[in-house]
Amino acid sequence: MTLLELKNVSVNYGRIEAIHDMSFAVQKGEIVSLIGANGAGKTTTMKTISGLLNPATGTIEFEGEDITKMKAHIRVVRGISQAPEGRGIFPGMTVLENLDMGAFGRKDRSGMAADFDRVYSLFPRLAERKTQQGGTMSGGEQQMLAIGRALMAAPRLLLLDEPSMGLAPQFIKQIFRIIKEINEQGTTILLVEQNANQALARADRAFVLETGTITHRGTGKELLSNPAVKEAYLGVG
Incomplete structure (x- = not known):
């Protein structure tokens, strides 16, 4: 089942075209990765899907519904976080x-309680520090909190933008292990990540962006073994 589909989407910043005629789909239950260099259009793509940016052309569909003009906060309620x-x-x-802010649009108190338990199970450190201010936590702990907050919206599609950025190696391994666990629990994930090895190793399918255009697509394994991708993004020449 197709959960998300972008059809011929272009996004402009003034006169600059940040995304050009982009089309791809995410199937229910997948981990899909977007990789590319800085400025390739990865974050712009995520912001467009979440409703923070409006396409100049093209359409976005979620569960078969056209959400191209839907407000960002409504998309959260509909299942995109x-x-x-x-x-x-x-x-x-x-x-x-x-975490409570992540559930701002929910009224199902029993479901919220179950999701608090889920987040604390995935991130025991958050359970230990419920009363600690977020700004006093380490970078890795703040990333756990950001993902946990997104999960509190009970998303069917979870957008993760650079979850390993600035983290120590031990936290990077932990974050990617938890991302896989979240997916195995039934949440579809669209992942933007500069750590291409980690992103492709866990992806069912992946896309490579260059200057706002998809240049390569395939399974994670296929792109891991693609000579052009290996040379450009995996440090293998």
Whole structure:
């Protein structure tokens, strides 16, 4: 089942075209990775899917519904949630308050309680630090909090933008292990990541972006073994 589909989407910043005629789909249950250099259009793509940017042309469909003009907060309620690049937590709020903000559009109290339990199970450190202010936590802990907050919206599609950025190696391994676990629990994931080895190793399918255009597509394994991708993004010549 197709969960998300972009059809001929282009996005402009003023006169600059950041994404050009982009088309791809995400199937229910997949991990799909977008890789590419800085400025390739990865974050622009994520912001467009979440409703923070409007396409100049093209359409976006979620579960078969055209959401191209849908407001960002409505997309969250409909099932699309994002942990943004740079984490974007509320530094003056506690861990518990940050997580509660992720559930702002929900009214199902029993479901929220189950998702608090889920987040604390995935990230035991957050359970230990419920009353700690987010801004006083380490980078890895803040990334856990950003993902946990996104999960509190009970998304069917979770957008993760550079979850390993700035993290120590031990946290990177932990974050990617948890991403895989989240997917195995039934959440579809669209992952933007500069750590191409990690992203492709876990992806069912993946796309390579260059200057706003998809230049390569295939399974994660196929792109890991693609000579051009290996040379450009995996440090293998």
